[in-house]
Amino acid sequence: SAVISQKPSRDICQRGTSLTIQCQVDSQVTMMFWYRQQPGQSLTLIATANQGSEATYESGFVIDKFPISRPNLTFSTLTVSNMSPEDSSIYLCSVAGTAGSPLHFGNGTRLTVT
Amino acid sequence: RKEVEQDPGPFNVPEGATVAFNCTYSNSASQSFFWYRQDCRKEPKLLMSVYSSGNEDGRFTAQLNRASQYISLLIRDSKLSDSATYLCVVNYGGSQGNLIFGKGTKLSVKP
DSSP: OOOEEEESSEEEEEEOOOEEEEEEEEEEESSEEEEEETTTEEEEEEEEEEESSSEEEEOOOOOOTOEEEEEEEEEEEEEOOOGGGGGGGEEEEEESSSSSSEEOOOOEEEEEEE | OOOEOOOOOOOEEEETTEEEEEESSOOOOOOOOEEEEOOOOOOOOOOOOOOOOOOEEEEEEEETTTTTEEEEEEEOOOGGOEEEEEEEEEEOOGGGGGEEEOOEEEEEOOO
């Protein structure tokens, strides 16, 4: 399976600031995804990062709050903008093969907003 | 509404015990199923896919019951290292955007 490197692994940020999370994959992948896992909760898909076009956001997530870049088939970024304590969560990058195949996750970014 | 339900646990078992987790899903159109393992403060990692005929990987056995819409995971001869949260994941078909994650079942194996 692909090796997925995510950074930073953790950060503590002040409210009102923004944080950009990077996800690097060691091979070209068609589909990259960003998930959020709030404390005690299941993983929730934020968006699908599309190479060469705008990301596709799930209900409840908007581009202004979570802008995503996907400049090529091995890299993506997720920005958490104008942070509030409610954004404290683990953010996970993931990749998959063909439709229906299982996901593999990066090591995650543990974000704490104070 | 598409949901995946799991008993949150925790399941506290002694080493060597056999433990089973169940997971129910709400949408009969679900196409593929997986069990993930998540250690504390780590990312989820694929444990095994679940096939219609059931499948086994060492001490782990996964089964699917489409009629009753549930998936099970059986762990035999539990090890201390099996302590983790086990996530049930259902793909309703098409893109990965149709993956629904359960909240997970926490397992604690004691010496």
